[in-house]
Amino acid sequence: MTGQSGLNAVAVVGAGTMGQGIAQLCAQAGWPTLLYDVAEGAATRAREAIGESLARRVARGKLGEAEAESILENIEIAVELADLAPAKVVIEAIVERLEIKRALFDALEMHCSPQALLCTNTSSLGVGEIAKGARRPERIAGLHFFNPAPVMRLVEVVRAELTSAETCERLTSFVEGLGKHPVVALDSPGFIVNRCARPYYGEALRMLEERVATEAEIDACLTDGAGFPLGPFALMDLVGLDIGLGATRTIWEALGRPARFLPSPLLVEKVEAGKLGRKSGEGFYRYPREAQAPRE
Numbered sequence: 642m643t644g645q646s647g648l649n650a651v652a653v654v655g656a657g658t659m660g661q662g663i664a665q666l667c668a669q670a671g672w673p674t675l676l677y678d679v680a681e682g683a684a685t686r687a688r689e690a691i692g693e694s695l696a697r698r699v700a701r702g703k704l705g706e707a708e709a710e711s712i713l714e715n716i717e718i719a720v721e722l723a724d725l726a727p728a729k730v731v732i733e734a735i736v737e738r739l740e741i742k743r744a745l746f747d748a749l750e751m752h753c754s755p756q757a758l759l760c761t762n763t764s765s766l767g768v769g770e771i772a773k774g775a776r777r778p779e780r781i782a783g784l785h786f787f788n789p790a791p792v793m794r795l796v797e798v799v800r801a802e803l804t805s806a807e808t809c810e811r812l813t814s815f816v817e818g819l820g821k822h823p824v825v826a827l828d829s830p831g832f833i834v835n836r837c838a839r840p841y842y843g844e845a846l847r848m849l850e851e852r853v854a855t856e857a858e859i860d861a862c863l864t865d866g867a868g869f870p871l872g873p874f875a876l877m878d879l880v881g882l883d884i885g886l887g888a889t890r891t892i893w894e895a896l897g898r899p900a901r902f903l904p905s906p907l908l909v910e911k912v913e914a915g916k917l918g919r920k921s922g923e924g925f926y927r928y929p930r931e932a933q934a935p936r937e
């Protein structure tokens with residue numbers, strides 16, 4: 642996808658769970674990948690964690706040592722936003738706060754090439770809302786990856802009202818080049834997956850609140866009886882309870898507060914107690930240190 646612009650890199654902004662996974666994925670696909678995080682040292686720590694994840698695959702005989710080295714070499718730490726100038730595609734995976742994302746996109750428009758596509762990995766904020774006030778909104782879109790990004794096949798390409806057809810086409814072929822399955826989704830609350838998933842998590846939480854069964858029993862029913870790779874509670878722990886609650890609240894508000902999307906009091910209680918899932922060591926289950934995912 643180098644083309645005539647001379648731009649030859651992907652930039653990932655935000656080195657939390659999703660940013661780290663997306664950077665790993667892009668580097669695995671052969672892209673020079675620039676990783677930036679505003680918090681000092683965060684991008685370097687994420688690169689080290691990617692190195693450890695690749696080393697585990699080497700140890701299990703799933704990846705060659707030279708291949709792991711070249712994947713890691715593809716990842717370069719960007720010290721400031723100006724370092725993202727060679728990027729053809731920029732993927733933002735920072736905190737889910739509209740005003741912070743808007744400020745970032747404003748800065749990206751200043752520092753990145755006018756040919757670069759600027760994407761957000763938001764789970765539930767409106768892509769059009771994030772792009773509001775942008776100088777060139779036609780090149781802004783959503784690229785919504787799923788956790789763990791290197792493993793999950795789907796990427797939602799989210800088309801906002803002002804996103805151009807050309808941007809969508811270029812992003813679709815970019816996603817295919819990553820070995821993923823792109824699906825173009827309209828910019829609407831929760832897009833496709835997160836909207837469908839809210840009532841699913843919500844019902845599991847209601848059943849737990851009503852003591853119909855324990856979290857382990859509900860999870861076992863969904864894995865052993867319905868073929869899900871993880872049950873709803875194990876999955877909420879993987880994604881992060883704070884991320885899940887944030888997405889639920891945003892989608893519930895955006896849809897006009899329907900009862901079936903009402904955030905669960907139990908989920909609110911857990912988040913307020915700092916029980917955020919794997920990354921904090923406890924969510925619905927407890928995790929030994931080595932099973933914890935990096936922070937979002």
Ligand code: 3HC
Nearest residue numbers: 694703764786787788789791792793835870871876880884
């Ligand atoms: N990063 C990179 N690779 C990872 C990884 C991670 N965090 N976690 C697992 N992997 C890789 C492993 O290295 C392994 O690769 P290999 O086969 O080449 O060795 C492969 O994934 C399988 O891992 P494991 O054998 O350790 O474990 P499982 O077979 O149990 O799979 C799982 C783990 C892929 C997480 C599986 O349980 C699964 O698919 N779960 C469902 C996940 C899901 O639904 N995600 C979507 C969440 S919703 C979301 O993200 C949206 C957001 O907006 C909130």
